[in-house]
Amino acid sequence: MKSFLSHVVHYILENNTNISNLTLVLPSKRAGVFLKHELSQQIQKTSFAPNILSIEELVEEISGYTSVSNTELLFEFYTVYKELTPKDAQEPFDSFSKWAQILLQDFNEIDRYLISHKDIFNYLSAIQRIQQWSPDKEPSDLMNNYLKFWDKLEHYYGALTNRITQKGIAYQGLVYREAVDSLEFYLQKNEDKKHYFIGFNALNTAEEKIIQEFLEVGLAEILWDTDHVFFDDPEHDASLFLRRHRYEWNYFQKHDFSWVANNFSSKKNIDIIGIPKNVTQAKYIGEILQTLQKQDETLQDVAVVLGDEQLLIPCLNSLPQEIERLNITMGFPLKDIPLATTFNNLYILQEHHRNDTFYYKNIINVLSDTNLRPLFQQEDKNLAADIIEYIQTNNIIYVSTEVIVARFPKHVQDIAEMLFTYWNDKPKLAIQNCVTLIRRLKTKLIEDREQHLLALEYLYRFNEVFNQLQHLTKQHNYITDIKSLLALYKEIISTETLDFKGEPLQGLQLMGMLETRVLDFKTVILSSVNEGILPSGKSNNSFIPFDLKKQFNLPTYKEKDAIYTYHFYRLLHRAENVYLLYNTEADGLNGGERSRFLMQLETYNMPNHTLTQNVVIPTVPKITHQMQEVQKEASMQKRMKDIANKGFSPSALTSYIRNPIDFYYQKILGINEYEAVEETVAANTLGTVVHDTLELLYKPFEGKIIATEDIKAMFKNVEPLVVENFKKTYGEGNIHRGKNLIIFNVAKRYVTNFLQQELQTLKSGKTLRILQIEQTLKAKVDIPELDFPVYIGGKVDRVDELDGVMRIIDYKTGKVSQGDVEIVDWDLLTQDYKFSKSFQVLAYAYMIYQKQAFQQETEAGIISFKNLQSGFLKFGTKDSARSRNKNQLITAETLDDFVVELKQLILEICNMEIPFTEKEV
Structure with missing residues (x-):
């Protein structure tokens, strides 16, 4: 395959004896690198290289103006806006920037296409007035202000262009307009230099005028890159612009329109591959490259072109490890770099400051940021983790600066104070603090430079961003609060990139669609060939409506689609192996629908094209959830002996019944559940509060008979x-x-209702004696099969005596019904978690019995605060599930039956042959 640039160089060398006096103009800077390489390959003698420029560089040279960055232009525009707008009607910078960005794009477009700004803005204002006109009523103040905005557009344009041109800077469109005005002077100055315009397609009006002028005075040639298949087809958009140039330019009325080749119809293998999801496309690209690498280790003539540039990171992670040389022509968006989140978290922390305190979640986000870990790491101790634990343990929702800073060692308190002190909503202070933070991080990372090369590169690039912000806020005092600064920061990092550096002429090429201009590759892998991506479809981020764009010959979505069409087919001109990947799944608005380009390829059905279509389904391993099983080891035996000696609690035993693996984690390994900060009171916290309140109320009456006056008090x-x-x-x-106020009142209501019920019980003539409140119990369980003592222990909520019957009571703030404390089959007591409440009250009864045998009738059960009207829910045994005959007394026989099940359960836990096996919960 002979590339387009190879043909170009051959032609230039054949027609020029002195190439050092030439200027070669290309659509992009990147193409210039390849052109220079091709020149070095074909030049036979030592010579000075020609001047190689991109079209933007040539236009800047002609105009004498330097292009200004979008952010700086936005600030300049805001200065103009404030000058032209009454003070009481001025918008703050952050809201202004939302519509100003769109308007600046329109200014740019108007200038690039040399439209009279007066004509188009007057036309646009008139359209708005017609649309809002009504014969029935006068326009409101709001409508009048709206119409004034459209009237001001012409003034905004004029004032902005005057202001920036006086400074010797301009935005790209204005540079083009000025270049057209200065073209005659440039041509006179360079009348001995010949220019070659190489590989152009869609040209704006300014570019057309510049190139035509060069051609007319005989100082240039233009070398197109198109194919007869498309150029000869009047309906095909791949040559939409080239056909216009051919028939509308005066130059081609007298000169041939050359450089139309016959490459597309040559032999090609085209694989159209449907793949579900974007990430799967990246993974499949890796598989294709692995196959290709077996044929050519260097992948020298292979290009991976990403239709959707957001696939860059997944694609990089999917490349085969064997690839040694890789060149990436896309930048890594700053917004996707982890460090971007660090500064975002800091600004959000400041934005949600409240009464000299910060919201705990925002603090935790900053403290747990991995990029800041070098500052918080002290030998083997993580200071951030300690502070997070302190916040969670103390359930602090809004944390003061003093609380955080005091928990840092003295040598890092200055950085802690900087991060967690309120910045008084001052953007300049915020930027300065971010710059200081970058310097401190750099100092830490540079100690082990080789391990942190990428992180240091990130810091350098973000240092540039904050320097830019610092310069702009000093020069223009428009960013007045952290919210505006955060909006501007996000705007900058969404457009700025971290550029990759590599050897552009060796190895695999990874690029976006626009970077492929004038370049050719033997093998092309193109991703995301879906409608809405290739081509991009209808999008109108502009104040100028479609019909007005048509009227003034501004590009619409049709022209933008034609540009994508040209790039797509040009990429296929000289390729021999083409892999076209598309997403088969509907991911939002983009995806699911194949691009029209794929259907066109099927329709063309060229004789030399071998077209295959496949849908690739990723190999998804069948994941069968296997219940976890932990074999008991000798080291666990000591732990179980310790637990048995201390006493198995009823809740621990019911935890084993529910799921043995939970018992293993909590009791054997000692792993507790993660305790997050409770913004809303949790159910267990409510239960603890109710239990503790009742304990304090009833504890003074332990061993006493309670009277109605006692309850009332x-x-x-x-x-x-x-x-x-x-x-x-x-x-x-x-x-x-x-919600917490509601839960607080619920806790009061629970306790009050319980006391009301107690009062009614006493008023009915019954006698109530409090025997024990929150009594700690412990009892030995004789298990001859084990060679170590076994105890069970726990704390019973209440033991009382009501009319001579002893009651063992467990409080529950959740809902419990009578059926939850009744059993039919004793075997189920230690097998089904449903009977856990029965198990608990029987355990308490057994421990009390072991201390002293029952001297009177005894009952055990639950008082449920969510089912208080049911009163005391007594444990009972029944002959069958439907039987109404219940035995609700706790007798020695009842406890004997319980002990049989209890021993069996403890033997199972302590049996080294029986593993801890997970249950389905």
């Missing part, structure tokens, strides 16, 4: 005790607003 203590227990259990969490 308790009512006045309910609220202060609930508040006290919330402070103890809920830490510094706020219970005076939102």
